[in-house]
Amino acid sequence: MNLFRFFSKTQSAPAARERLQVLLAHERASAGGSDLVAKLKDEILRVISRHMQIDQDKVSVKMERGEQVSTLAVDVEIPFNAAKAAAGRKKAA
Amino acid sequence: MGKVIVVTSGKGGVGKTTSSAALGAALAQNGEKVVVVDFDVGLRNLDLVMGAERRVVYDLVNVIQGEAKLPQALIRDKRVETLYLLPASQTRDKDNLTPEGVEKVIAALKKAFDWVICDSPAGIERGATLAMRHADIAIVVTNPEVSSVRDSDRIIGLLDSKTLKAENGERMEKHLLLTRYDPARAERGDMLKVDDVLEILSIPLLGIIPESMDVLRASNLGSPVTLADEGSAPSRAYFDAVRRLKGEALPVTVPGERRSFFGKLFGRKAA
Ligand SMILES: Nc1ncnc2c1ncn2[C@@H]1O[C@H](COP(=O)(O)OP(=O)(O)O)[C@@H](O)[C@H]1O
Ligand SMILES: [Mg+2]
Numbered sequence: 001m002n003l004f005r006f007f008s009k010t011q012s013a014p015a016a017r018e019r020l021q022v023l024l025a026h027e028r029a030s031a032g033g034s035d036l037v038a039k040l041k042d043e044i045l046r047v048i049s050r051h052m053q054i055d056q057d058k059v060s061v062k063m064e065r066g067e068q069v070s071t072l073a074v075d076v077e078i079p080f081n082a083a084k085a086a087a088g089r090k091k092a093a
Numbered sequence: 094m095g096k097v098i099v100v101t102s103g104k105g106g107v108g109k110t111t112s113s114a115a116l117g118a119a120l121a122q123n124g125e126k127v128v129v130v131d132f133d134v135g136l137r138n139l140d141l142v143m144g145a146e147r148r149v150v151y152d153l154v155n156v157i158q159g160e161a162k163l164p165q166a167l168i169r170d171k172r173v174e175t176l177y178l179l180p181a182s183q184t185r186d187k188d189n190l191t192p193e194g195v196e197k198v199i200a201a202l203k204k205a206f207d208w209v210i211c212d213s214p215a216g217i218e219r220g221a222t223l224a225m226r227h228a229d230i231a232i233v234v235t236n237p238e239v240s241s242v243r244d245s246d247r248i249i250g251l252l253d254s255k256t257l258k259a260e261n262g263e264r265m266e267k268h269l270l271l272t273r274y275d276p277a278r279a280e281r282g283d284m285l286k287v288d289d290v291l292e293i294l295s296i297p298l299l300g301i302i303p304e305s306m307d308v309l310r311a312s313n314l315g316s317p318v319t320l321a322d323e324g325s326a327p328s329r330a331y332f333d334a335v336r337r338l339k340g341e342a343l344p345v346t347v348p349g350e351r352r353s354f355f356g357k358l359f360g361r362k363a364a
Contacts, residue, residue, distance in 0.1 A: 012309075012314050013313060015313055015314050016312075016313030016314070019141075019313075023141070027183070030184075031184075056162045056165075057162055061150050061151075062148070063147070063148060063150050064147055065147040065148075066147065
């Protein structure tokens with residue numbers, strides 16, 4: 001590494017520390033079985049599959065585990081027929 | 094059909110994960126469609142090195158067990174759009190990797206990608222043998238140090254016996270990637286020489302990656318070194334390695350020396 005590059009770079013250790021803190025906070029939580037985001041994901045998918053047959057290919061789950069907030073995006077394509085069938089079932093019940 | 098590469102070594106801590114990320118990113122930076130697959134079930138780290146650790150939803154074991162479809166488990170890199178990661182499971186153990194499951198996943202990946210790079214766990218057990226099983230090309234990562242060279246020799250033996258290629262009587266293409274090469278220590282004579290390692294292992298040299306702070310910085314930032322700093326010495330070495338992988342006859346230069354290896358090495362008995 002030449003001197004110019006050496007001085008032009010900011011320290012990377014703080015970034016490493018921050019990334020690890022966030023990651024480990026989530027991992028330690030999930031070791032006790034309480035990763036909230038992961039739990040939500042599982043439950044949301046279970047609820048949806050109670051009402052309609054989920055086509056696995058049409059489900060996309062994205063997570064971003066953050067320090068203050070995590071985001072969970074569950075994208076489910078609901079075909080018109082499945083929606084109709086679910087409505088029909090409810091009426092019959 | 095894509096090519097399957099296994100990045101392997103026997104010994105841990107030699108630079109397999111670093112190299113899987115760097116080579117995968119370098120290929121993708123050249124426009125190739127690449128997926129890097131973490132086979133280190135229980136001790137995943139490729140997600141960290143690639144900066145995707147907060148985005149892991151499903152993993153290789155979920156796909157093998159039918160709990161998720163392959164596209165759902167693939168994580169697309171935020172910087173290079175043709176680069177994908179298939180993470181390993183952190184919570185389950187290696188027994189969840191079944192030979193049939195791995196075969197299916199690799200077959201599907203080969204159809205969708207130009208390159209499938211399998212980051213092998215250390216050791217010679219199930220995880221390592223499954224990672225190499227379907228490989229077309231093996232990259233043997235070695236440090237210029239006695240125990241690493243010995244373990245690489247052992248791995249080369251496994252590549253020539255335990256892989257599908259070997260069982261079908263075909264030749265496994267093997268390349269040596271010498272990593273963590275320290276020119277200062279080489280100068281002092283405290284490190285095995287490149288020629289010595291090559292003579293012992295007698296497989297062609299893909300590249301020499303210098304020991305460098307840039308690698309550490311990149312992993313701190315969660316970026317393959319070729320993306321974090323394209324012009325750094327290790328990045329240039331990885332970019333050159335990728336050109337050789339693609340068949341270009343590019344001489345290998347020893348970091349800190351003007352000498353370069355050519356002809357001699359590629360002319361050596363290509364094992
Ligand atoms: N060329 C290099 N220069 C400096 N450090 C390196 C280099 N290659 C790897 N390392 C460091 O060595 C350690 C082990 O590397 P890693 O890629 O995880 O090895 P493996 O996957 O073989 O166990 C990591 O801390 C990594 O940052
Ligand atoms: Mg590793």
